[in-house]
Amino acid sequence: MEILNKSTLVLNSAYQPIEKVHWIKAFIKVFQGRARAVEYYSDVVRSPNDEYFIPAVIVCTEFSRLPRRKTTYSRGHVIERDNYLCQYCHRKLTKNSATIDHVLPRSRGGKSSFLNCVASCEPCNAFKADRTPEEAKMKLVRKPRKPFIHPLKGKIGEPEPEWTGERGSTNYLAGVI
Ligand SMILES: [Zn+2]
Numbered sequence: 001m002e003i004l005n006k007s008t009l010v011l012n013s014a015y016q017p018i019e020k021v022h023w024i025k026a027f028i029k030v031f032q033g034r035a036r037a038v039e040y041y042s043d044v045v046r047s048p049n050d051e052y053f054i055p056a057v058i059v060c061t062e063f064s065r066l067p068r069r070k071t072t073y074s075r076g077h078v079i080e081r082d083n084y085l086c087q088y089c090h091r092k093l094t095k096n097s098a099t100i101d102h103v104l105p106r107s108r109g110g111k112s113s114f115l116n117c118v119a120s121c122e123p124c125n126a127f128k129a130d131r132t133p134e135e136a137k138m139k140l141v142r143k144p145r146k147p148f149i150h151p152l153k154g155k156i157g158e159p160e161p162e163w164t165g166e167r168g169s170t171n172y173l174a175g176v177i
Contacts, residue, residue, distance in 0.1 A: 006041060009057045009163045009172055012064040017152055017163075017172055019067075026058050035060045039168040041160075056162030057172055069151045073113055075100050081147035082119035088128070088138050091121045099125045103144065104132060114146045150176045 008026030010019045027045070029035040037055035044051045071077055078100055084093045087101070101120035104110030107130050118140065120128075128136045156163075156177050165171035 006043065006054055006056075007160070008055050009160070010035070011038075011057065011059045011172060012066065013060055013062065015059060015172070016066050017150075017176055018060075018064065019152070020156060023054050026055050027052070029060070030055055030058055034062065038170075039162045039172075041162060056160060056168065067151045069149050069153075071114075071147055071149050073117075077147055077149075078114065078117050079119045081114070081145075082142075085119065085141070086121040086124055087118035087141045087144075088120055088124040088133075090141055091124075093119055093121060097121065101125045101128060103140070105130045108132075115144050118144050152176050 006023040007020045008023045009017055010021055010026065010029075012018045023041075026035065026037075030037050035058040037053075037058050039055070039057035040053035041056045043054045045054055046052075076095070079093065079095065079098045084095075084098065085091070086093055086098075098119050099122050100112075100117050101124070102110040102112070103116050103118060106112075110116050124138070128138055133140055152173075153176060156173065159173055159177065161167035163172050
């Protein structure tokens with residue numbers, strides 16, 4: 001029975017997607033009044049007296065925060081956080097052309113961390129060299145920060161059309177995948 005493999009997308013009360021669960025878990029939440037369904041599949045589940053549509057997307061009635069996802073420092077995550085833009089001249093970068101600049105240079109004890117590293121083009125990085133941005137009279141487009149990675153990023157697999165608005169009212173995964 002194909003029906004058994006359906007997943008339901010769970011949104012928190014602010015309509016942010018927070019997890020993907022087996023539809024039975026979602027169905028129980030709705031029955032218990034802890035969530036309400038906002039999209040349904042065309043599949044039904046039968047009890048002796050009734051038929052119910054299987055929920056495709058549910059919203060939790062109680063407030064729940066977006067789970068925080070821990071991200072480890074990596075070159076790729078820094079470049080992604082900085083949207084593939086040089087943080088000094090705003091030039092568009094690719095994964096290959098991007099370099100990582102240590103805001104406080106490594107030679108001065110600067111660490112390889114999200115708070116001390118930014119994406120930079122090669123010319124800016126070479127020009128800055130072993131100087132701080134102030135010494136080099138360069139301005140950072142944005143202060144480096146810890147990146148936000150959505151808890152569902154890379155974990156959705158193939159999204160159901162009911163989740164993305166292709167068959168349903170809304171793209172609940174906008175900005176997530
Ligand atoms: Zn640059």
